[in-house]
Amino acid sequence: MQKKQTLAHLRQEIDAVDDRILELLNQRAALVMQVGALKTVAKSDFHVPSREREIYERLTAANPGPFPSDAVRGVFREIISASLSLEHPMRVAFLGPKATFSHLAAMQQFGLSAELSPERSIPAVFEAVEKGEAYYGVVPVENTTEGMVTHTLDMFMESELKVDAEVLLEVSHFLLSRTGRFEDIKKVYSHPQPLAQCRKWLAENLPNVPLVDVASTTLAAQIVAEDYNAAAIASEYAASIYNLKVVKARIEDQVNNFTRFLVIGRKMADPSGDDKTSLMFLVRDEPGILHRMLEPFAKRNINLSKIESRPLKKKAWEYIFFLDLSGHIGDPSVAEAVRELGDCCQFVKVLGSYPRARS
Ligand SMILES: O=C(O)C(=O)C[C@]1(C(=O)O)C=C[C@@H](O)C=C1
Numbered sequence: 001m002q003k004k005q006t007l008a009h010l011r012q013e014i015d016a017v018d019d020r021i022l023e024l025l026n027q028r029a030a031l032v033m034q035v036g037a038l039k040t041v042a043k044s045d046f047h048v049p050s051r052e053r054e055i056y057e058r059l060t061a062a063n064p065g066p067f068p069s070d071a072v073r074g075v076f077r078e079i080i081s082a083s084l085s086l087e088h089p090m091r092v093a094f095l096g097p098k099a100t101f102s103h104l105a106a107m108q109q110f111g112l113s114a115e116l117s118p119e120r121s122i123p124a125v126f127e128a129v130e131k132g133e134a135y136y137g138v139v140p141v142e143n144t145t146e147g148m149v150t151h152t153l154d155m156f157m158e159s160e161l162k163v164d165a166e167v168l169l170e171v172s173h174f175l176l177s178r179t180g181r182f183e184d185i186k187k188v189y190s191h192p193q194p195l196a197q198c199r200k201w202l203a204e205n206l207p208n209v210p211l212v213d214v215a216s217t218t219l220a221a222q223i224v225a226e227d228y229n230a231a232a233i234a235s236e237y238a239a240s241i242y243n244l245k246v247v248k249a250r251i252e253d254q255v256n257n258f259t260r261f262l263v264i265g266r267k268m269a270d271p272s273g274d275d276k277t278s279l280m281f282l283v284r285d286e287p288g289i290l291h292r293m294l295e296p297f298a299k300r301n302i303n304l305s306k307i308e309s310r311p312l313k314k315k316a317w318e319y320i321f322f323l324d325l326s327g328h329i330g331d332p333s334v335a336e337a338v339r340e341l342g343d344c345c346q347f348v349k350v351l352g353s354y355p356r357a358r359s
Pocket residue numbers: 032035036046047048049051052055079080083084087
């Protein structure tokens with residue numbers, strides 16, 4: 001009897017706190033709607049990744065607990081997601097189908113209030129944003145074990161869209177099946193990349209089981225949902241969507257397997273104080289050119305985090321370079337270096353400046 005009274009009392013207090021939270025959420029929403037109205041007049045971007053990062057970092061640092069800091073981020077992820085949809089309905093295209101890692105990256109960046117729309121290919125994501133069917137797009141650009149996603153780089157050769165943000169996602173692979181039992185598995189389905197990333201684990205734990213390549217981890221999960229003797233390598237999220245059980249979690253050979261995604265939109269992001277800039281350029285074919293193209297950055301102490309070359313499809317043996325550097329194109333030293341790079345190039349295109357993702 002005593003315990004029941006205490007529980008009822010505590011729940012009453014929780015209700016009172018919840019009422020205050022609700023009131024504050026609505027107070028916040030009213031302010032956000034005013035921000036949305038200002039942005040509509042100014043024609044500025046509704047989604048501001050630098051401001052979002054500032055909010056998360058300020059609140060997680062200020063959190064005295066016991067509410068977990070990770071949960072602070074998750075809760076505010078959804079508050080900001082709902083706020084953004086109050087400013088403007090947010091349609092975001094991603095490389096589908098549902099439950100792919102691009103879907104998870106889109107959810108991490110835009111939350112559950114955004115309308116996330118799966119597309120069949122990377123070009124289709126670009127097209128949805130170009131045609132205005134989606135406000136933003138989310139596409140993979142590189143993986144720590146498998147390297148660059150060349151399809152995405154190639155799209156920037158033709159598209160005028162800009163990089164608005166980057167998302168880093170730890171990619172963890174799960175072995176899923178209907179029964180959740182090891183002994184039932186007679187075949188394993190997945191996309192070639194996850195199969196490659198789990199090669200060692202599969203050889204040690206399922207040595208005689210055939211591995212079958214399919215177009216996506218989602219398709220693998222769909223097949224396995226109908227077959228009690230098969231398993232899929234897919235995300236944990238796919239298990240919940242396709243009603244599968246986890247046979248074994250995190251079977252990737254290499255821990256710290258991250259995939260980097262780009263959020264593409266019409267404009268690049270404002271400076272945040274800790275940014276990256278992505279460039280694409282075509283150098284002239286002359287001696288010493290590789291040295292000359294790096295010099296403008298070296299002499300200004302600008303850190304280059306990535307350099308990648310791709311063959312130019314229109315002309316044999318000519319290469320287009322993709323480069324990521326630390327800093328925003330609005331920084332005078334970055335702008336000067338890029339101008340100087342232009343002197344030894346047939347063309348230079350700034351793909352975007354955006355806040356550096358923190359993993
Ligand atoms: O500060 C802004 O620019 C807002 O639009 C508000 C807000 C928020 O909810 O705090 C919403 C969306 C933006 O991406 C960033 C922040």
